[in-house]
Amino acid sequence: MKPLIYDLTLEELSQWAKENSEPAFRGGQIFDWLYVKRVSTFEEMSNLPKGLRSKLDEQFTIDGLKEITKLESKDGTVKFLFGLHDDHAIETVIMKHNYGNSVCVTTQVGCRIGCTFCASTLGGLKRDLTPGEIVAQVVRSQQILDARGERVSSIVIMGTGEPFENYDATMKFLRLMIHEKGLNIGQRHITVSTSGIVPSIYKFAEEDTQINLAISIHAPNDTLRSKLMPVNRRYPFNDVMEALRYYQAKTGRRISFEYALIGGVNDQPEHAQELADVLKSMLCHVNLIPVNHVPERKYVRTSRNDIFQFQRILADNGVNVTIRREQGHDIAAACGQLRAKHMELR
Secondary structure (H helix, E strand, O other), X not given: OOOEHHHOOHHHHHHHHHHOOOOOHHHHHHHHHHHOOOOOOHHHOOOOOHHHHHHHHHHOEOOOOEEEEEEEOOOOOEEEXXXXXXXXXXXXXXXXXXXXXXXXXXXXXXXXXXXXXXXXHOOOEEEEOOHHHHHHHHHHHHHHHHOOOOOEEEEEEOOOOOHHHOHHHHHHHHHHHHOOOOOOOOXXXXXXXXXXXXXXXXXXXXXXXXXXXXXXXXXXXXXXXXXXXXXXXXXXXXXXXXXXHHHHHHHOOOEEEEEEEEOOOOOOHHHHHHHHHHHOOOOEEEEEEEOOOOOOOOOOEOOHHHHHHHHHHHHHOOOEEEEOOOOOXXXXXXXXXXXXXXXXXX
16 A cells, blocks of 8 residues: 555655755645645646656555544534545544634554443454544545635544543644645644553643643543543553643643533532542633533433533532533544444445
């Protein structure tokens, strides 16, 4: 299988050009065609010599995603199931907000973290995505938005997989997204979410970026978190919190906590108070997420009254908290649901 052209940075494209007896500036031209003009074929790169276009076509592929399914919600959310070169499938979601369009990308085929309320883990981890396969999700989304005269204004790395277990590919993807000669997405408009891979949190603290960090926390203590998230046995709650405090001391940046509310499991007043006690000394924001029903899981949604009570307890303790606005509920937009259905039918 030929590598994806999106796997290469601007510097790597320039080096490739030189190795193929072309001037280095050809790398910049190729980069511009990929990210500014956003062509779908090498043949469209009209200011490149025909021989160079042929070399690109011989050595790379530009079309790494094959659309299998496209679902559109009443609220404007669009969810794609894309096929990869090895017959695996991944999900990408475009979400429309009043402040612009956000793209939620996937970093792995499947997931091994094993959160008991999530469809992404059904079937386990198959493989990591390459940087280019992550990039291609955003480029494809932008190509779709181009037809509307709109652009990708933000990116959330919250799709299937654990980005901090595919750390190098995720960081290369991020550097490509923020490149001023490419899509030029503002760093503060990008959020990477982790389930708490402690070594990678320390590593990310040293990256010197303005990219936002979100943590899937889902419980206020070790015992409950280990039941909901087996990864907590590898990286215990207190170790995660210690790593986050280091990150915050190093960067001065606010941390987001994602908390999926599950009826009768982690949504009681005592859970809210315990979470508030842990977080009230931190610069943070809590995003409460009423859990999506997944047929393969037996969890139920928290009642509306309990959601608001949970929010009120956190707010009364000085914790910044919001309830996530649901999007794509009518098209199975929760991570992994569309892929799980596709796997059943194969």
